Amino acid sequence: MSSALTPISVTHFSDPGCPWAYSASPAIAALQWRYGDQLDWKLLTIGLAEDPEVYVERGYTPDRQAKGYLAFRRFGMPFSTEPRARVVATGRACRAIVATRLLAPELEYAVFRALQFMHFCTTALFDTEEGIAAALEHVDGLDGSVVLAALDEPRTEEVYQADRAAARSAAGGATEFQGKAAQSDGPVRYTAPSLLFTHADGRTLEAGGFQPLEAYDVCIANLDVSLTRQAPPAVAVDALRAFPLGLTTVEVAAIMAAHLGATDTVAAEESLIDAVTTGEATRHALGDDALWTAV
Secondary structure, eight states: OOTTTOSEEEEEEEOTTOHHHHHTHHHHHHHHHHHGGGEEEEEEEOOOOSSTHHHHHTTOOHHHHHHHGGGGGGGOOOOOOOOOSSOOOSHHHHHHHHHHHHHOGGGHHHHHHHHHHHHHHSOOOTTSHHHHHHHHTTSTTOOHHHHHHHTTOHHHHHHHHHHHHHHTOOTTSHHHHTTOEEOSSSSOEEOSSEEEEEETTSOEEEEOSSOOHHHHHHHHHHHOTTSOOOOOOSSHHHHHHHOTTOEEHHHHHHHHOOTTOOOOHHHHHHHHHHHHHTTSEEEEEETTEEEEEEO
């Protein structure tokens, strides 16, 4: 649905190489389930680093990054802790997202997800053409060779730089005030993920950086109380049917959580196993967990 017809548009600043953004996936899935096409999502890439040396100079190593993922397991998303050959930059992966937006916009979010899963669940290098190509192979309906050919096209670069500029416009706003902004390469920027909720009447609320689901939900509630909130599904397969790209266990758990209730990953996984047993779902191993899809 176009933003002209949607009550609230959501500008989603993110980067496929940020573990905080990846760990916010359950909250974002829950928002998408609750509000559906009443929210119009726009993904903008931050471009955290153009050269891996940026991370090397900050003291990052493959070993340090792999160990760092251990701290994110508490949020529930799948991870692999096998160190990759070297640290990687995110600029090329962001350009792949932008190129997809220009060539096949309906597949942009699928490419974003595929790059996230590659980065956090494998040792592949998504700042190489080979690594990006491997991620794109998992996106149904996408001609990865066309996206790769467009990575260095002037139009791709123009739009990517526009994304980066928009992401670096957080100075003086709510995100900086809350201490959720960063200034790693010049201007004050939004950290990943940052969500800006804009109502059709022009009012905007920011939820900068990593936030709990309730922070996003309260922004929506303060912008429009006329929206319909879909209740949690009774069984996991109902959630899977609404997300053709598939869901991780904790994403399903977040969607199934009762109002003001705790997320129960064990109950969600039991329901997912039931769906596989009855032939209604498929389990795909992913990192230390799985991606589940409806059949």
